[in-house]
Amino acid sequence: MHDSRHKLGLILIGGIRLKTANVSGNLLWEPSREIQEKSNIKKFMTWLDETRGLKFEQYNQLWEWSVTDLEGFWSAIWDYYKIIAKSDYHEVLSEGKMPNVDWFSGATVNYAEHIFRKETPEKAAIIYQSEIRPQQELSWAELKKNTAAITGYLKSKGVKPGDRVVSYAPNIHETVTAFLACASIGAVWSSCAPEFGIQSVIDRFKQIEPKVMFASDGYQYGGKKYDRLELVGRIQTELPTLEETIIIPNLQDQPELSGLKNSVLWDQVISQNSNVPLTFEAVPFNHPLWILYSSGTTGKPKGIVQSQGGILLEHIKFHGLQMELTREDRFFWYTTTGWMMWNIVVSSMLTGATVLLYDGNPSYPNDETLWRFAESTKMTMMGTSASFIVANMKSNVKPREFNLSHLRSIGSTGSPLPESGFEWVYQEVKKDIWLYSTTGGTDICSGFLGGSLLMPVYSGELQARSLGVAVKSFNDAGEEVVDEIGELVVTKPMPSMPIYFWNDENGERYKNSYFDVFPDIWRHGDFIKITSRGSGVMFGRSDATINRGGIRMGTSEIYSALESIPEVHDSLIVDIPINSEQSYMPLFLVVKEGTPFSEELKSHINKTIRQNCSPRHVPNEIISVNELPKTLNGKKIEVPIKKILMGIPVNQAVNSDSLLNPQSLQYFIEFQKLIESGDVSVN
Template sequence: MVLEKVEGKLLWEPSRQLQENSNIKQFMTWLEETRGLSFQTYHQLWKWSVSDIEGFWSSLWHFFNIQAKTPYDEVLEERKMPGARWFSGATLNYAEHIFRHDLSEEIAVIYETEIRSQGKLTWDELKKNTAAIAEYLKSLGVKRGDRVVAYASNIHETLTAFLACASIGAVWSSCAPEFGIMSVVDRFKQIEPKVLFAVDGYRYGGKDYDRLELVKTLQEELPSLQKTIIIPYLHEHPNVDELKNAALWNDLIAKYKGATLTFEPVPFDHPLWILYSSGTTGKPKAIVHSQGGILLEHLKILSLQMDLKKGDRFFWYTTTGWMMWNVVVSGLLTGSTILLYDGNPGYPNYDTLWKFVESTKMTALGTSASFLTACMKAEVKPKEHFDLSHLKSIGSTGSPLPPSGFEWVYENVKEDVWLFSTSGGTDLCTAFVGGTPLLPVHAGELQACALGASVKAYNDRGEEVVDEIGELVITEPMPSMPIYFWGDENGMRYKESYFDVYPGIWRHGDFIKMTSRGSCIIYGRSDATINRGGIRMGTSEIYNALESIPEVVESLVVDLPITSEQSYMPLFVVLKEGVQLSDDLKTRIKQAIRQNCSPRHVPNDIFRVEELPKTLNGKKLEIPIKKILMGTPVDKAVNLGSLLNPEALQYFLEFKKNRDGR
C-alpha cells in the first residue's frame, strides 16, 4: 500500500455538537459571563492567552476552581524568562486535586500488561492504596522536599507510589526498568533519593527480564537510600534477602490498610517531580517542575486542548521513563479513567494495542508517530477487525507524523475520529503545539498553538516568520517551565540550554513552520538541519519522503562537511526483513527524495543497517552519529549509558574507519 504525501489536505472537521459540548467552549462562555471577554474563534482566544498572560492563567485558576490553602498574592511577580515566579503566596497540593472528584465507586484505572490480565481499580481503591503508601513513607521520616524514586513499570503500583509521594510534598522521579544500571545511576545519583520503589523484573515482547541484581547494584551506588520497596511483578514472591533494608509492596498495603489520606499544602513553586533530558552527550539534565505549574498546565492541556471529561477513558502508550507517563497520570485531574499498558505494543503483532482499545472501550488513544507509521507499513486495518465505536480521538507525538500517516488513520482506523498530532517536550512536560476540538485537521499539520503558549518561528535574524521554516521559540513564560535544574546552583546550565541564542526567549531546538491559517508543521531538530547549496531542510522532511517506500522501515541521514562548498550526505536505512538494498530500491529512494524534497537533498550514497542507535526514549541519534563520522571520539560524542541499543553504534564506527581508509 502506498499513500501519497498530500500536505495540508483537509481530512476532518469538528461537528457542531462536538464544538458546542467541548470544555473549551464552556471556558469561552465562562470568560464572557464572568470576565466580559468575548471570543468567536480559537485563534482570537489564543492571541488573548499569550498577550494578557496574567489574565489568562488567573482565569484558569478560577475556571478550574483550584483548591488553595492560602490564596495567591500575585499571578506573576516578574514577566521574564528565566525567573518568572507564578502565583506567589499560594499553597496547594497536586494530589489533593486528583482525589477531589466524588467518584468513589467509579473506575479510576484500567491496567493490562504482558504478565497481568486486564484489571481495574476504583477511585476508592486507588485512594486507600495511596493512603497506605503515604502513611508508610511518613513512618520512614519522608517529608516535604525529600526525593522518592522508582525503577518501575507502567503499572498501578507505580501510579500509587507517585500519588503518595506528591500527597506529602516529597519529590518524585522515575526510570523505566529497561534502563541500564548506569543510566539509572546517572539520573538518580544527582538527586540523592531517600526511598526507592522497584519492580523485581518485567516482561517485554514475551521475554522476561529479572531486575533484582540491578536493584542490588543500585542500592550500592546510591548511598542516600534508606529503604527499598520491591513490587512483585515478574514473580509472585520475589526473594529480597540479598537486598538491604527492603520491604515488599503487598506487606505495606496490608499493614497500613485503613490509613487516612491527608495532603500537605506546599507553595505553588514547590517541586513535584524531576524529569531528565535524554543525556546523549553528557549527564542527563535533572529538570524540576513545580506542583502548581504542572497542576495548571495539565488541567489546561488535558481539559481544554484534548477535551477530556468525566466518563472518558484516556490512554497514551508510554513507559515511566517518558514524560507522557506523567501526562497520563494527570488525566485523573479531569475525572477521566486512565488506562495503563505495560509491554510491547507490537507483540505478538500490531493487533495487540487495537485489542486493548476495543476491550477497554477507550475514548482517547495516544501513541507515537512511529507506531502509526509501522501499522501503516504493515498494512494493518484496525477498523475491519475491532469495534472502535467508543474511540473519539487519537493523539500522536514523539516525532512528526507524516501526511501519509494522517491519511492512513482516516482510511484504516476511523473516518470520523479526531486525529491530532502534538509536539512539546520533557522540558515543559506538555505540548505547546497540538490539538483543539474547534478546528479542522489537515494532513501533516498540527492544528494550532496551545493556549498560553506564545510559540513563534524565528529566522536567522531573530525575526518572526509565517509560512517559512524557522526556529521554534516561546516568547512568554509558562507556569510549567522548569523551576530549575537540580544541582545547577547558579542557573547557568538552565540558561545555556534554552536562552543562549535569544536572550529572554526560549529556544526549543526544533524547526517549525507557522502557516497563515494558524496551524503548524514540525520539521525535526534544528541542530540536525541539512543545508545543501543554500537550501535548508529538516531531516524529518527526508524521512517523510521515504514513507512512500514500503520496504524502508526507518532511516537516518547526516550531512558531513568536506569544504565550505562541499559536503557528503549518506543515508542509512533499515529495511523490512528479507529485503535487499537493490539498485532498483536505491533508485526509488532517490526519486522519492528528489520529488518530495529537492534534487539537492538526494543522498550521495545509501547504506543498509540492521538497526539505528536510539536513546532510551526511542529517538534517533542524528547529531551524535554526525559527530562520530566527523571524527569526535565516541565517549565525547555520546553518553553510552543513555542509549537503548549501544551495540548499534558499532556499524557507524566501522563505517568511519572504512571511509578514512579509502
C-alpha cells in the first residue's frame, strides 16, 4: 500500500486556528455487488420502494431521508420489523425541542418479547467461555426456560414494573438471563462489573434504590481468582432497599451463603420455578429499560435512563441495518458487564443471532486468546477495542494463522483506530473482511457513525453516519462544516437518547451535560471531521484539546503517531498553561516491559511525532511512568490529569473510586508539585 501519511493543514474554528490532518485514507475494501444485493439494508430499501414509493440508490440518500423525515423513517422501522405492540401509538414524535420530546406516545411494548420471538429452540442462543468455564452452549429453549424461572421468582418476591434490579456479576450466561427476566416483567436493570470496587458499586446502586440484586461469588481475570462474597455482604448492608439477593456460583459450585442476608443460590431459583411459563408485561414505549452510568471521573456517576421502546427500535435498526446481523450470525464483542457494549451484545439477539460471551483477560495467557475463541466458535463478527487491535499489532500477532473462514467482520470502538490499525486488519487478519469502526456513547447506547455494506472502507475513516442519527460537525459559531474538524453534534432527537437522568428532578443535569454549548443541539464532546463523501474521522475528546500558540490540536493525532513505535506500550499527553501564558505539554509514557527508557528512545519519539504530525505536536518533555490512570472501563482520563497538573485538588478533579488503578494518581500529584515549584521546562 502507498504511503498514507497525513497532510497537515490549518482551518479556522471560532476564530482560533485548528491544526488538522487532511486525511485521505487508502481504499481498503469494497463490498461486492453480490454482498450489496444480499444485504439487509438493500432489502430494506427495496421494501421502502415497494411499500412507501421511496426510491434510494445510495446509502447517503437513504441517510439524508432518515434524518429529514424522522417520523417517516422511524415508523418505517416499526413496520418493517413488525414491532409487537399491545396498544398502538398515536404519534411517532411529539412536538418540542431536545430533550423534551416523546416517542411513539400511546404504544405499549416489551423489549424481551422481541428477543424471544426470534428463537430457534434447539439452536444455540449463547455460546460462552471464561477463564474458569470451558466453552459451552445454551440453547434458545434453555434460555427461555431459565428466563421464565427467574421471572417467576422475581414476581413471587413482589418485583413489579419500575422496580430496580441490579447485577454485580461477570459476562456469563446467567447475567444475560437475569436481564431478560427483568425486561420481561418491566423491571429496570442496572449492572456493575465485579471488578468494580465496593465504593464504585455503592455510588451507582444506592442512588437507584434496588429491590433485588444478582451477584456472583467471584470471577477470574488474568489467571487470578477474585472472591466477591465479602464485598456482596458489604454492598447488602449499604443498600437499605435491597430485599433479595441471588448468588450465581462462578468460582465455586456451592458458595457459602451464611455471611449474607436474604440470599439464595441461582440453581435453587431455577429448579424451584422450572414450570413457570414466560410471559411479557407490555409497558409504555418510554418505560425505563435500564440505567447506565456516566464514568464518574469528576463526581458521583450520573444514572442514564433509557427506555424499553427507544432501545428496542434503535438496536433493531443498529444490528439489522448497520451491522447486518441475521439468524445465521455468531456475534461477539469483547466487553465487561459494566460497559454499554454488553447491552449492545445482548440486543444482537433481536435479530436471532447467537451471542458469544467471553469473560476474562483477552491477553491471557497470551494475545492470541480471542483469535482462538473466534476460531473455535466459528465467529462471524468479532468486536473489540481500538487499543486491542493496536496491542496485537505491536505484539506481532498473526490472526491469519487461525481458521477464520467464518469471520466476515471486525468491529472496533472505544477510541479512534489509527490508520495503521485499519491496514493491519487487512494485512494480518483477512483481505476480504468488513472493518466496522464505530463511535457512539453510553449516553445513547448506540453508534453515531458506523458501517454500511453499501459503502467502501477507507483507512482511518468510519464509513457512514448511522441511519436516523442527524450527526454534523459544528465550528464554535454553531455552523456546519464539511471536510474540517469540528464538534460532533446531533441536531435532531434519537429514540435511545436518555429519557432522563436518575434523581434529576428538573432535568438540569441532563441539559448541562449535552445542551450547554449549542441551544437545543446535542454536543457530545468529541472532535470529528465529516468528509464530503459522508464518512467520518474521529480526533478524540474535544475537552482534551491541545492549544499551542493559538493552534488547537487533537490528542489522537499524537497517539496515532506513537502507534508505530513498538517500545511504547501506552501514552497520555496533556497541555497546560504555565504562568497563565506558556503552553507546557508533557508526554507520559509506559514503555514495553523490558525496554530501557533511553535518550535514544525519546529522540526517536520526538522525530516520529514531528514527521507524522508537526513540530508543534512535539512535547516539551517525555516522562516514563509505571502506569496510567484508567477508568473502570479501561479508558484514559486526560481531562482529570490535566486538572490535577493545573493544581486543582484531586477530589475536585477526579473521583478516585471510578478508577481501575487509583494509586496511579499519586505520581501526577507529586509531579504537580514540581510544576508549582518551577522545576519543569517549557523549552
